[in-house]
Amino acid sequence: MMKKCIVCGKELPQIGSTDKCSDCCRKAVRELFKQYPDVEKAFHESIEEMKKPENRKKMVDDTCRFMTAIQNLQKQRK
Structure with missing residues (x-):
């Protein structure tokens, strides 16, 4: 069973241990930097x-x- 990103629902690679895709992580970092x-x-x-x-x-x-x-x-x- 493939894990999915908790933000956008995109399928995540099997080898990762994160719950967010790289696109959502980048967006979160950009928002953090802006804030x-x-x-x-x-x-x-x-x-x-x-x-x-x-x-x-x-x-x-x-x-x-x-x-x-x-x-x-x-x-x-x-």
Whole structure:
């Protein structure tokens, strides 16, 4: 049985664990940013901070560790 988006009713992919489709999530984020401009500003500032070279290496290392952990969990399930 396919899960459906709780907002629009669109079918959701089996692999996701969300209850909203990506379109509805984007719309919700846009509305949040419109309602709270300071949140949007902080979001954009954090993205710019992540783009700095010294933070990219840390982000790559963290992502690799995360993906390794996910792969190990998937291996345990099989």
